[in-house]
Structures are given as structure tokens and as C-alpha cells.
Amino acid sequence: MTELSALSAVPSGARDAVLKFYFGPMDCGKSTLALQMNYNHGRQGRRGLVLTKHDRSGGPKVTSRIGLGLQAIEVEDSLDLVRLVTAKDRIDYLICDEACFYSVEQIEQLADLVDDHGVDVYAFGLASDFRSVMFPAAQRLFELADEVCRLQVEVLCWCGRPGQLNARIVGGSMARTGEQVVIGDTDASRVRYQVLCRRHHRSGRLGEGPHASL
Numbered sequence: 001m002t003e004l005s006a007l008s009a010v011p012s013g014a015r016d017a018v019l020k021f022y023f024g025p026m027d028c029g030k031s032t033l034a035l036q037m038n039y040n041h042g043r044q045g046r047r048g049l050v051l052t053k054h055d056r057s058g059g060p061k062v063t064s065r066i067g068l069g070l071q072a073i074e075v076e077d078s079l080d081l082v083r084l085v086t087a088k089d090r091i092d093y094l095i096c097d098e099a100c101f102y103s104v105e106q107i108e109q110l111a112d113l114v115d116d117h118g119v120d121v122y123a124f125g126l127a128s129d130f131r132s133v134m135f136p137a138a139q140r141l142f143e144l145a146d147e148v149c150r151l152q153v154e155v156l157c158w159c160g161r162p163g164q165l166n167a168r169i170v171g172g173s174m175a176r177t178g179e180q181v182v183i184g185d186t187d188a189s190r191v192r193y194q195v196l197c198r199r200h201h202r203s204g205r206l207g208e209g210p211h212a213s214l
């Protein structure tokens, strides 16, 4: 039974579900937080699903850690997230890793799950691509989320400043143009990704040391 508050006419005791977006550059601890959040909610008896998209262009450790640590559901382009969740018995929350690579339509579906089905959604991902241009899904999350959090950056640029932006390095130099999503950081690939501060992302200086230009 719910009571109505005289002031707001909103049933008291009802808690709206939330859509939260946690963003940061690759290697900033997004996967760790996603796993920790899943663990914490699970311990409280809440039932959740962990989703990811195995797109290694942003940060391979994020996806591989999630994939190793937990049974995660692969978010194919054709996957309807509302259908996925409503087909289950009871789902209280979703952990959405690599949400920047979901389709914009899938972000809308996440908002539907929050508003129409009372599912809490915790989305994690990159905000921007190698050009420092926002991913469409990340932009939609910024527009729709109840709360947006920039994650504490543990990753530093070679100069020691906080790393904010992902650079795509092709054959040793920083790329400014190209496809938004390109898989890198594999043995066979000439493409790799490096986190830089804003200053050095804009100037394109890659520094010396282990990540220096080959």
C-alpha cells in the first residue's frame, strides 16, 4: 500500500530507479568499479546482469577483466535490452560496461528500463574517441543520465599530468582522422591507444619512455 504526499502527490516510499554514467579514459579503473558495484549489489540480495561489448578499441583490459571475472552478456547491435531484461524473472540492476560502444537506441532502451521497469542502470565507458569527439552513445548518456561521474583518474600522461583523453597511435604517430572504432592493442595491429593529458592530446606529443613513438 502506498500513501500519497499532500505536497507532491508522489507515493511516499517509492524510490525511482536511476541511470548513472561513469566515464573516464581507458585504464582508469572503470572495470574494477563495475565489478565492485556488481559484488556490492549482489551481496544485498539484488539480482543483476552484467553487459559488455567486446570492442577492444578503447581499452582491452576493461573488457578482458570483465570477461574473465564474470559471465557477461555480449551486447550485439541487434540486442533489444528491454526484451533481454523483461524476459528474465526479476532483474534489479544492470552493470553496462563499454557502454560507449552501444547503439544510441540501446541507450534509449536503458532509459526505458529505468523509467518503465524500475531497473537501476550503472553504465561505464569512455566519453570520447581518439579525436576527443564524444561517442554517440556516451553523448546520449550525458543527456539522459540522472547522474554523471568522472572517475578518479589513476592513469597519467607521460608528462605526469592526469590522463584525460585517448590517443590512437598508428605506426608510431598520433592519428587525427579515421574510423571512430578501430580495434587496437593486439599483436597483429599497427594501432595502439595511449592516454594523454589534454595538452599533449592537442599537441600530439607522445613523449619518451615505454610508450614513446616507435
Ligand SMILES: [Zn+2]
Pocket: 157, 158, 159, 160, 161, 196, 197, 198, 199, 200
Ligand atoms: Zn601530458
